Amino acid sequence: MHLHTLEVRQTALSLLRSGVRNAEVARRLDVPVGTVGYWKHLDRATRGECPGRGARDCARCHGLPLDHAAYAYLLGLYLGDGHISKYSGHRTYSLMITLDDRWPGVQDDAEAALRRVFPEHSTCRVGVKGAHNIKVYSNHLPCLFPQHGPGRKHERRIALEPWQQEIVDAxxxxxxxxxxxxxxxxxxxxxxxxxxxxxxxxxxxxxxxxxxxxxxxxxxxxxxxxxxxxxxxxxxxxxxxxxxxxxxxxxxxxxxxx
CATH class of the missing domain: 3.10.28.10 (Homing endonucleases)
Incomplete structure (x- = not known):
């Protein structure tokens, strides 16, 4: 994986903050557009400007509609290759699903499901060696995925809550x-x-x-x-x-x- 210098990243953030579109920043700096989108998300998360921050946009907390079919699919992806984290200095959680580049259609399906479950939030793809991380940021990720917790999934108990089981049954x-x-x-x-x-x-x-x-x-x-x-x-x-x-x-x- 190609590593970009701190100078390139800072230049990209300066352009993004001035309103230059992701694709244009990627073209000017010869950086993958997915990487530019990832930098933008991290920057906005650090500054507390992620889409939906503070808004009433959670299906569990605020009783908003939830696309059950998309959620059931996304829940399966999360239990397999998903990871929720909140890094030091960030003000919001991120959900990352790592999917192999041999199956671009699966990556498309995963991102489409993210958009249906989190319609008020932006998604991004970050390229890694042989795969892409499909990502979304939201403070309410632990609400929708209560299986989140410290340590690896196989080292702790994983059980669906009753409302999740109802969706899976449907x-x-x-x-x-x-x-x-x-x-x-x-x-x-x-x-x-x-x-x-x-x-x-x-x-x-x-x-x-x-x-x-x-x-x-x-x-x-x-x-x-x-x-x-x-x-x-x-x-x-x-x-x-x-x-x-x-x-x-x-x-x-x-x-x-x-």
Whole structure:
């Protein structure tokens, strides 16, 4: 990843504060537009000027409408590859979802879900080696994602609150799709039968957290998807969906990453 000097960053911030658009700043300084957007967000967060600061814009605190389908998908992404943080000196929280560049469509879906769940807030993408961090800033992130806490997810208990479970029950496929798009995949396996090579599709979900895997498999159970737990090297981190009818269900509602 290319590192930009402090002088370049300060020049960019000066231009941004004067009203120059992100794309123009990126063009002048030969910096990726996503990086410029990230600098702008950090600058506004540090100065307490993030969009929606102080506003009544939280679905949980202020009773505003919440796009349940988008939230169910975003919840799956967050439990897989999401991270909420509040760095020293910042006045607001950030949600960052790290997604592989091999699947640009998943990155698009993630950013679209962020915009639907946080319609009053801006989003940005920050490039890292082989991936992009999809980000949004809001003081109300812990309200919408109460699973946030100190330490890694697999080192603490992860359970949905009743209102979250109601959303997942109403939009289970969106929740499953978010989990697969973050920590899952669709692959083609093969075996030999009667001397001939036989190929078949399989879905995998891999997560170190026992609680998150159980949320995934409990949802599959309610959807009628047959799954098996695959233990490798003594670690039961992998969930497999390989039966033909169950794969067909997954294909109809989730599909391969794109």
């Amino acid at each position: 939009f289970p496929w969106e929740f499953v799709r978010g989990l697969i798009h973050s920590d899952g995949c669709r692959t083609t396996n093969w075996t030999v039968r009667n001397g001939r090579r036989y190929e078949y599709p399989r879905y995998w979900f891999t997560n170190v957290s026992d609680d998150i895997r159980k949320l995934f498999t409990d949802t599959l159970d309610r959807l009628g998807v047959v799954w098996t737990n695959c233990t490798r090297h003594g670690k039961p981190y992998n969930v497999s969906v390989a039966r033909k009818a169950s794969v067909a269900l997954m294909d109809a509602h989730v599909g391969p990453k794109h």
